[in-house]
Amino acid sequence: MQVSLKWLKDYIDLNLSTEELANYLTMAGLEVDSINKLGEGISKVVSGEILEVKPHPNADKLVVCAVNVGQENAPLTIVTGAPNVRPGMKVPVAIVGAKLPDGPQIKKAVFRGIESYGMLCSAQELGIDPTGLPAEEREGIMSLPPSTPLGIPIQEVLGLDDEVLELELTPNRSDCLGMINIAREIGALTSASLKLPKISHEGNNDVIDQMASVEIVDSDLCRRYVARIIKDVKIEPSPLWLQQRLQAAGMRSINNIVDVTNFVMLEMGQPLHAFDYDKLEEHKIIVRRAKENETIVTLDGIQRKLDKDMLIIADATKPVAIAGVMGGFDTEVTSETNTILLESAFFEGASIRKTSRKLGLRSEASSRFEKGINLDGSLEAINRAVDLIEELGAGVAVPGKIDVFPSKPEKVVIKFRPSRANYILGTDISSQQMLKYFKSLSFECVQENNDLFLVTVPSYRRDITLEIDLVEEIARLYGYSNIPTTLPQSTMTQSKKTSIQALEEKVKNTLVGMGMKEIITYSFIGSKSFDKLRLKDSHPWRNCIEIKNPLSDDQNVMRTTLIPGLMEIASKNIHRRQLNLCLFESGNVFIPQGSNHLPLEEPHIAALVTGGLGKAWNTSFEKFDFYYLKGVLEQLFSQLNQGNINFIPTKNYSSFHPGRTAEIVINDEVIGVIGEIHPLVLEEYDVDQKIWLFELNLSPLLSGFSKIKEFEPLPKYPPVERDMAIIVPEQVITSQVDQKIAAVGGKYLIQYHLFDIYRGEQIPKGFKSMAYNMIYQAQDRTLTDKEVSDIHNRIQQELQASFGAKLR
Amino acid sequence: MREELLKIQEQGSVELNNAQSLEELNQLRIKYLGKKGLLTQVLRGMGSLEASERPIVGQLANEIRDSLEQCLAAKNKYLQEKALLLRLEEEVIDVTLPGRPIKFGNKHPLTLILEEIKGIFTGMGFTVADGPEVELDYYNFEALNIPKDHPARDMQDSFYITDEILLRTHTSPVQARVMQAMTPELPVKIIAPGKVFRRDDDATHSPMFHQVEGLLVDNKITFADLKGTLLSFVRQMFGSDRQIRLRPSYFPFTEPSAEVDVSCFNCGGQGCRVCKDTGWIEILGSGMVHPNVLQMSGYNPEQVTGFAFGMGVERIAMLKYGIDDLRLLFENDVRFLSQF
Numbered sequence A: 001m002q003v004s005l006k007w008l009k010d011y012i013d014l015n016l017s018t019e020e021l022a023n024y025l026t027m028a029g030l031e032v033d034s035i036n037k038l039g040e041g042i043s044k045v046v047s048g049e050i051l052e053v054k055p056h057p058n059a060d061k062l063v064v065c066a067v068n069v070g071q072e073n074a075p076l077t078i079v080t081g082a083p084n085v086r087p088g089m090k091v092p093v094a095i096v097g098a099k100l101p102d103g104p105q106i107k108k109a110v111f112r113g114i115e116s117y118g119m120l121c122s123a124q125e126l127g128i129d130p131t132g133l134p135a136e137e138r139e140g141i142m143s144l145p146p147s148t149p150l151g152i153p154i155q156e157v158l159g160l161d162d163e164v165l166e167l168e169l170t171p172n173r174s175d176c177l178g179m180i181n182i183a184r185e186i187g188a189l190t191s192a193s194l195k196l197p198k199i200s201h202e203g204n205n206d207v208i209d210q211m212a213s214v215e216i217v218d219s220d221l222c223r224r225y226v227a228r229i230i231k232d233v234k235i236e237p238s239p240l241w242l243q244q245r246l247q248a249a250g251m252r253s254i255n256n257i258v259d260v261t262n263f264v265m266l267e268m269g270q271p272l273h274a275f276d277y278d279k280l281e282e283h284k285i286i287v288r289r290a291k292e293n294e295t296i297v298t299l300d301g302i303q304r305k306l307d308k309d310m311l312i313i314a315d316a317t318k319p320v321a322i323a324g325v326m327g328g329f330d331t332e333v334t335s336e337t338n339t340i341l342l343e344s345a346f347f348e349g350a351s352i353r354k355t356s357r358k359l360g361l362r363s364e365a366s367s368r369f370e371k372g373i374n375l376d377g378s379l380e381a382i383n384r385a386v387d388l389i390e391e392l393g394a395g396v397a398v399p400g401k402i403d404v405f406p407s408k409p410e411k412v413v414i415k416f417r418p419s420r421a422n423y424i425l426g427t428d429i430s431s432q433q434m435l436k437y438f439k440s441l442s443f444e445c446v447q448e449n450n451d452l453f454l455v456t457v458p459s460y461r462r463d464i465t466l467e468i469d470l471v472e473e474i475a476r477l478y479g480y481s482n483i484p485t486t487l488p489q490s491t492m493t494q495s496k497k498t499s500i501q502a503l504e505e506k507v508k509n510t511l512v513g514m515g516m517k518e519i520i521t522y523s524f525i526g527s528k529s530f531d532k533l534r535l536k537d538s539h540p541w542r543n544c545i546e547i548k549n550p551l552s553d554d555q556n557v558m559r560t561t562l563i564p565g566l567m568e569i570a571s572k573n574i575h576r577r578q579l580n581l582c583l584f585e586s587g588n589v590f591i592p593q594g595s596n597h598l599p600l601e602e603p604h605i606a607a608l609v610t611g612g613l614g615k616a617w618n619t620s621f622e623k624f625d626f627y628y629l630k631g632v633l634e635q636l637f638s639q640l641n642q643g644n645i646n647f648i649p650t651k652n653y654s655s656f657h658p659g660r661t662a663e664i665v666i667n668d669e670v671i672g673v674i675g676e677i678h679p680l681v682l683e684e685y686d687v688d689q690k691i692w693l694f695e696l697n698l699s700p701l702l703s704g705f706s707k708i709k710e711f712e713p714l715p716k717y718p719p720v721e722r723d724m725a726i727i728v729p730e731q732v733i734t735s736q737v738d739q740k741i742a743a744v745g746g747k748y749l750i751q752y753h754l755f756d757i758y759r760g761e762q763i764p765k766g767f768k769s770m771a772y773n774m775i776y777q778a779q780d781r782t783l784t785d786k787e788v789s790d791i792h793n794r795i796q797q798e799l800q801a802s803f804g805a806k807l808r
Numbered sequence B: 001m002r003e004e005l006l007k008i009q010e011q012g013s014v015e016l017n018n019a020q021s022l023e024e025l026n027q028l029r030i031k032y033l034g035k036k037g038l039l040t041q042v043l044r045g046m047g048s049l050e051a052s053e054r055p056i057v058g059q060l061a062n063e064i065r066d067s068l069e070q071c072l073a074a075k076n077k078y079l080q081e082k083a084l085l086l087r088l089e090e091e092v093i094d095v096t097l098p099g100r101p102i103k104f105g106n107k108h109p110l111t112l113i114l115e116e117i118k119g120i121f122t123g124m125g126f127t128v129a130d131g132p133e134v135e136l137d138y139y140n141f142e143a144l145n146i147p148k149d150h151p152a153r154d155m156q157d158s159f160y161i162t163d164e165i166l167l168r169t170h171t172s173p174v175q176a177r178v179m180q181a182m183t184p185e186l187p188v189k190i191i192a193p194g195k196v197f198r199r200d201d202d203a204t205h206s207p208m209f210h211q212v213e214g215l216l217v218d219n220k221i222t223f224a225d226l227k228g229t230l231l232s233f234v235r236q237m238f239g240s241d242r243q244i245r246l247r248p249s250y251f252p253f254t255e256p257s258a259e260v261d262v263s264c265f266n267c268g269g270q271g272c273r274v275c276k277d278t279g280w281i282e283i284l285g286s287g288m289v290h291p292n293v294l295q296m297s298g299y300n301p302e303q304v305t306g307f308a309f310g311m312g313v314e315r316i317a318m319l320k321y322g323i324d325d326l327r328l329l330f331e332n333d334v335r336f337l338s339q340f
């Protein structure tokens, strides 16, 4: 809402500075977003009239104008490149020595040999928002009304000697979409006195009843319809004061009748509409839902298809307006109009919102209906408009009104306890003071007893229906900053984290400790990602939650895997020449549970490495590989207190290299996958370096993570260390050998690890040599040499029997 | 023989004193004191002495041996020290060369801010609660006093999955979920951090962003307590000399509602680019829990009261780190991530 201070002063005596007023409003919940000082920085710009336009002899795109700026001397010669100048047009002229808000001083200048004594101005050059202007004036020179006298400072002509507050209203304060209610609010805040316009009564004559009729068919969508008729209408441009009022509020002047309806809407918050009375078939107004496939050509000349959810105004035969949204072309007020029927109605906000969305039509009127207007204000507003029309000499009122008001609402009376207000606010405000606050807001207040008021709220304050709403009014007027600042006297509480929160935190800390960088990507991805990952149609990741109204195809499903996010980010970084990456993301994936249920949100962790560890003066470049990432994952498991983890080779993941991928299995449950990204997937992401990646579900790790670690006593007896090198066929994998060693080694084999793999000389082709280091130890005694040899030999024999292993 | 011995002593001590290296010293030790050394050779001639002279010469020989040994030890110590000094000198390295790179990663700046916020509130006794990102319309709107067709639904254009299921537009549904799960237990004292979604994507809006919700419901919780709690938070988060300013606002699930500004930590309140010359920066929304919300969640609003607040994590991260472009937070450029 744009509030012109000049206009506001019509309704209230203000002796505050603009900044003080803005602060009052902001601190009362009517936030002032900005203060626009119109005309600031303008000098020596006056109204002028173009007498003549001649082509420039030396330049195609320039013209030479003769401009009368009301001085006695000869017209000024001004060269301009604007396309919309024509003789007779009245324009703002910056004469030599003028200043514009964002420009240098205007000087005499020579354009291709012709001297120019000033500049014709566009709206923008004067600091005026050009949005409301016709297209040609948005690009070119602003035109002034034909009636404008010449040589007058432009600030006066355009009402730029004004300041405009831009109010950012919350949806509950739609009452302040009218100047008078803003004035009322300021009155309550500052005790300044109000000067409300005097509005005459419609008269008791029933002439109007013989001229027209109004019927509300769908009273669920239209709760009131008031009509009045004006005859002997003279359509003319509005007087300057009215044009300036509209302009300051960001609306454009059209003609006297339309301007009055807009003026009253801005003043009182009630949208009005004027019909050409003679074009209403049978002079009937019927408020009803449209019929399926009914059409109307709206004011903007566009034919609109209606449906049966849309409320329309019809005459005896056809729709004449889309209620609250836009009038019809056929019944528009034109220069030919003799008689008009004025409408002041209450349409239900929800219905208006739906209709205006469906048609893509939003206007000052529709947005006011959407937010809710004052049901009791319809008559007053229409009478105000009639007064103004008569005042302008634009027509003569027909006495009487039609007011169809099927169910008048009861007055809202709220029980209010001052003690309750103090209890909630933590204040000590006297009930007398509260009474004063209510009075200043024009709330009627009856004091039932010491601690009970009956408060009647004016109908324009639709936001107030409960005691708590009145408590807020008290708080607002008392001032939030005057309320004390205390700490809750609440019971002592212990703060807790859930175990999954603790687990996620630990995962992040551990990965960061290993040099990984955390990324955060959107929870939605494009369904195309599944194709980029080369997933089969039956792949479970394709079973996902779809968003009905996504912003784009890149964000149309909830992710079922973190891989697309990591791959996109890796690819973007690589394209920015960041070739060595260690990234991870921790976040939920979403698994459908049927369309009536919320999906399962599974906490996942995924990590990616590519490139290598950078070279330094004393270290060489270390390329990442599968085992680097696996090392990260193993360390993570160790930090999370996880045992019994297996990596099972798999070819089931089409996004991964079939020979370099493993399922991660914990206690026989598959919890994730680790591997090298398939070269064809790399191509999809336009990456030409290898990428390794793992993703796993965190939930199965919870039980191990939550377990408290148990201390193991340090061994008292010496360990015995033995090495063993065996030669096995290539197809034997390490986990098989490990399992065998562990099984045979039993409890005295307390540790073993693979320290070398060798292929080459002395090893037959198709075989590899694996060297293990074993440590034997007992908790209760020193093992004898024989005991150790027995176990060690048995391991050898078993490996031989199972894998054909030979001792090296 | 006596003369011979004295000569050995004299010559020996001169030579030992002149020794330049440990090696030379060792040679001299062998030369004078070794099994076949000069001293031993002389003593071999003892037999030719008269019996009465033997003890005297023997004693002299011992004295000379002791003195040479002392001399040797002193020189040895001196040369050892000298050799060490020399070695240390040779071992000089360029300590200005960079150390071996030890890799450490980075948490995302939003995670850092979230952890900081969680830390402050858990310190005040709030429990960290979770809620689903894909939420029922009921919890996201209705249980928060936002019925269907309520104009406030316009404030938050939502992503829908079905007519009844959507991506939550704020973390406030966690309020309703937690209260419904806890009623009639008191106090309800939680914060709920998480991802939220709105249909907006431009320079200043991201379709997904993060919020932290706070809720305290108990006997006798007041608006004044809300002010105190938020002041305490703001001072821990932004500095101990910060002030807060509450302005009336509107949220369907709180009444009275307040927008909370913090005094500008960039200019201290004089006005600057960060605070758009107002001296204040808007950082969170808050209010007293609406009686309808308490009622719907199973608490009697005549008996308990509460406050709630919510803040945008991106906004706080941008303010705190001086990040000027929201999109940087989701581009995940490693050169950006490495700065935190």
Ligand SMILES: [Zn+2]
Binding pocket: B264, B265, B266, B267, B268, B269, B270, B271, B272, B273, B274, B275, B276, B277, B279, B280
């Ligand atoms: Zn500042």
